[in-house]
Amino acid sequence: MMATVRFTKDHEWVSVDGDTATVGVSDYAQQQLGDVVFVELPETGTSLNKGDEAAVVESVKAASELYSPISGEVSEANGALEDEPSLINSSAMGNGWFYKMTVSNTAELDELMDETAYKGYIEGLD
Amino acid sequence: MADTNSEQLKQSPLLSVHKKMQGKLVPFAGYELPVQYPTGILTEHKHTREKVSLFDVSHMGQAVLRGENAAAALESLVPSDLQALPAGKMAYTVLTNDQGGIIDDLMVTNQGDHMHLVVNASRCGVDFAHIMERLEGRASLEVHTERALIALQGPQAAHVLARFAPAARHILFLHSVALTIADVPCLVTRSGYTGEDGFEISVPSEDATKIAALLISENEVEPAGLGARDSLRLEAGLCLYGHDINEATTPVEAGLSWVISKRRREEGGFPGEAVILQQLKDGSKRKRVGIKPEEKVPAREGAKVTDENGTEIGEITSGGFGPSVEGPIAMGYVETAHAQVGTAVNLMVRNKSLAAQVVKLPFVEHNYYRG
Numbered sequence: 001m002m003a004t005v006r007f008t009k010d011h012e013w014v015s016v017d018g019d020t021a022t023v024g025v026s027d028y029a030q031q032q033l034g035d036v037v038f039v040e041l042p043e044t045g046t047s048l049n050k051g052d053e054a055a056v057v058e059s060v061k062a063a064s065e066l067y068s069p070i071s072g073e074v075s076e077a078n079g080a081l082e083d084e085p086s087l088i089n090s091s092a093m094g095n096g097w098f099y100k101m102t103v104s105n106t107a108e109l110d111e112l113m114d115e116t117a118y119k120g121y122i123e124g125l126d
Numbered sequence: 127m128a129d130t131n132s133e134q135l136k137q138s139p140l141l142s143v144h145k146k147m148q149g150k151l152v153p154f155a156g157y158e159l160p161v162q163y164p165t166g167i168l169t170e171h172k173h174t175r176e177k178v179s180l181f182d183v184s185h186m187g188q189a190v191l192r193g194e195n196a197a198a199a200l201e202s203l204v205p206s207d208l209q210a211l212p213a214g215k216m217a218y219t220v221l222t223n224d225q226g227g228i229i230d231d232l233m234v235t236n237q238g239d240h241m242h243l244v245v246n247a248s249r250c251g252v253d254f255a256h257i258m259e260r261l262e263g264r265a266s267l268e269v270h271t272e273r274a275l276i277a278l279q280g281p282q283a284a285h286v287l288a289r290f291a292p293a294a295r296h297i298l299f300l301h302s303v304a305l306t307i308a309d310v311p312c313l314v315t316r317s318g319y320t321g322e323d324g325f326e327i328s329v330p331s332e333d334a335t336k337i338a339a340l341l342i343s344e345n346e347v348e349p350a351g352l353g354a355r356d357s358l359r360l361e362a363g364l365c366l367y368g369h370d371i372n373e374a375t376t377p378v379e380a381g382l383s384w385v386i387s388k389r390r391r392e393e394g395g396f397p398g399e400a401v402i403l404q405q406l407k408d409g410s411k412r413k414r415v416g417i418k419p420e421e422k423v424p425a426r427e428g429a430k431v432t433d434e435n436g437t438e439i440g441e442i443t444s445g446g447f448g449p450s451v452e453g454p455i456a457m458g459y460v461e462t463a464h465a466q467v468g469t470a471v472n473l474m475v476r477n478k479s480l481a482a483q484v485v486k487l488p489f490v491e492h493n494y495y496r497g
Binding site: 034035037038040056058059060061062063082089 | 161162166167168169171353356357422423424426446447449454476
């Protein structure tokens with residue numbers, strides 16, 4: 001089965017496969033951030049509610065927060081970002097993922113945008 | 127950012143160049159200016175240190191001060207020795223207030239029959255009103271809004287500019303020469319805000335796009351935005367007004383005592399002299415220092431600095447990531463007892479205490495052309 005990808009208004013993405021979700025920031029977000037130089041990731045085992053501050057992304061210019069798009073428990077943080085935070089710029093939707101989590105309530109996905117809706121949303125921002 | 131009304135923003139004479147180069151325009155000091163171009167801040171920063179970049183700094187305020195003895199008149203507002211400044215020479219100085227705080231930092235050039243001033247965009251109004259009010263009857267100020275300012279910065283700047291004006295190669299750091307570039311009369315100074323060799327070129331606004339396009343078309347030159355300008359000046363240990371210096375910081379606290387000449391220390395005669403001369407004699411309670419976080423986490427402006435016992439001893443005034451340093455860098459004010467290079471301090475970032483050290487400024491050695 002294909003993973004379901006959803007987006008938030010704050011430009012996070014979440015890809016859910018069964019009860020495992022992978023979270024990152026959208027390509028639009030990485031363009032807005034500019035060169036990412038540091039990422040602070042949540043520790044494994046952290047319980048997050050939807051909307052909780054889960055990570056911090058530092059670009060050359062400023063620090064920004066990533067809010068968890070969905071509730072659950074963090075099962076893995078992307079250690080590759082520690083040495084190579086620029087993966088977020090080069091591969092926001094792929095190798096630049098932030099963390100994986102075990103989802104507690106997949107119904108929360110219904111409140112998020114699918115790719116088509118998100119595309120329309122960011123077009124409206126420019 | 128979305129709530130800023132772009133119609134109220136002033137436009138740089140180089141706006142069409144920024145758009146053509148796909149600059150990401152943001153509101154800054156009342157102007158619409160590029161924070162970066164498509165290559166991004168890291169690339170623009172490194173290109174400036176390795177080759178040469180073009181920055182639009184037309185938002186800076188330019189003015190001319192005239193009077194029988196304009197230098198002596200201006201000395202009543204700044205603590206530097208301007209009467210000893212030879213024609214064709216430029217100096218960095220500060221306008222002080224009556225409490226010894228800094229109204230603005232500025233560049234002053236002796237142009238023979240007048241003084242040329244370059245001040246911060248955000249302080250133009252305040253500075254020029256202050257100068258006009260205090261110098262009334264002694265000197266007259268003409269504000270030159272019709273001039274653009276282009277900074278060409280980096281180790282290859284002289285090599286590039288000399289193609290259009292061979293004499294550029296021989297200008298020394300902090301000297302000024304009138305040069306003709308592509309038939310346009312320009313006022314060129316060997317100066318900048320990056321720590322690198324380079325020039326600042328004052329040109330009539332109507333010729334600005336022509337000069338900028340000409341320079342950008344050279345192989346070595348890439349445009350750079352405000353983001354790289356900020357990371358370059360931070361690595362160079364240079365103050366940003368409104369952040370590292372303001373009306374509540376004195377030149378002594380800011381580590382700018384070197385702008386106060388021996389004669390002015392003896393004679394005084396500048397605003398806030400009582401406070402400033404006292405601090406020169408007895409030292410100040412706090413000092414601006416370089417701070418190097420030991421880990422990878424950047425500490426931004428506003429982060430508190432504490433000693434090893436957790437007692438607050440100061441605050442970060444500029445902080446971020448240094449692309450050439452390849453790590454986080456910062457500067458800020460700490461109590462003088464903790465200002466010694468090598469002192470271990472902690473930085474409070476997101477409620478966590480991070481180890482850092484007081485270090486010598488600049489983070490990257492200056493590369494000025496002194497002949």
